[in-house]
Amino acid sequence: MDTHTEEAKDTKDVQDNLKDVRNRIQLACEASGRKAKEIRLLLATKTVPDTKISAAIQAGETLLGENKVQELQHKYPRLRQHSHIEWHFIGHLQTNKVKEVLKYATMIHSVDRLKLGQALHNQLTKENNKMDILVQVNTSYEESKFGVSPEDTLALIESLSIFETLNIKGLMTIGKLNAKQEETRNCFRLLKKVQKQVIERGLPGVTMNILSMGMSGDFEVAIEEGATMIRVGSSIFGERMYPDHYYWNEHSAR
Numbered sequence: 084m085d086t087h088t089e090e091a092k093d094t095k096d097v098q099d100n101l102k103d104v105r106n107r108i109q110l111a112c113e114a115s116g117r118k119a120k121e122i123r124l125l126l127a128t129k130t131v132p133d134t135k136i137s138a139a140i141q142a143g144e145t146l147l148g149e150n151k152v153q154e155l156q157h158k159y160p161r162l163r164q165h166s167h168i169e170w171h172f173i174g175h176l177q178t179n180k181v182k183e184v185l186k187y188a189t190m191i192h193s194v195d196r197l198k199l200g201q202a203l204h205n206q207l208t209k210e211n212n213k214m215d216i217l218v219q220v221n222t223s224y225e226e227s228k229f230g231v232s233p234e235d236t237l238a239l240i241e242s243l244s245i246f247e248t249l250n251i252k253g254l255m256t257i258g259k260l261n262a263k264q265e266e267t268r269n270c271f272r273l274l275k276k277v278q279k280q281v282i283e284r285g286l287p288g289v290t291m292n293i294l295s296m297g298m299s300g301d302f303e304v305a306i307e308e309g310a311t312m313i314r315v316g317s318s319i320f321g322e323r324m325y326p327d328h329y330y331w332n333e334h335s336a337r
């Protein structure tokens with residue numbers, strides 16, 4: 084195929100896949116007595132070429148998420164002509180990349196330690212700015228995943244709530260992958276339980292309206308368990324070249 088034909092095919096595939104995902108969201112909502120407009124769809128765009136991302140934007144999508152600061156740095160200017168789109172940062176964030184990520188992101192889903200909160204606060208204070216954040220919780224207790232343990236989440240949020248530059252809007256988790264559906268469901272239930280605990284504590288400046296949970300393989304279950312934001316990549320853009328632990332298992336970078 085020549086490049087033009089290939090691009091046209093990519094565009095059609097992405098737009099067909101999007102219709103399919105939107106339909107799956109609708110069905111999951113119907114099954115659990117929810118409304119599709121309660122669920123915000125974030126497109127996970129790691130490794131996805133611009134043409135495919137543009138196809139999704141043309142189809143009306145507005146929320147994109149990146150895992151790595153470097154990739155966000157490259158994509159942001161190239162897709163900037165779409166002025167209505169919004170980027171969230173969903174990957175592991177090192178403190179030395181904080182300044183850079185704040186240039187592009189409107190929300191950070193992956194705050195999982197006080198040191199990172201402190202680094203964000205320091206930079207935001209310098210800029211006289213604020214940022215919406217979610218706290219990432221490791222609900223599957225897998226070594227390979229980032230996130231604060233469910234037991235330590237409330238204490239972390241209490242500490243973070245002191246930083247007035249951080250709007251703590253909710254929680255994020257990655258459910259157990261390649262697991263039995265019930266195991267994944269338990270991860271999402273646990274996040275919901277932690278959310279309830281935090282709400283009960285009634286911390287000033289902390290709202291817990293967002294639950295960012297559910298990906299291509301498990302977003303229906305996440306919706307049934309109360310997700311308000313789902314992060315979907317491969318169901319829309321096709322399979323990625325690298326396995327996911329390439330993005331998540333970066334303990335050396337910690």
Ligand SMILES: *Cc1c(COP(=O)(O)O)cnc(C)c1O
Nearest residue numbers: 127150173298299314315316317
């Ligand atoms: C890649 C990624 C997703 C989307 O994963 P898919 O299985 O491709 O839908 C969601 N959340 C995070 C944090 C990711 O890195």
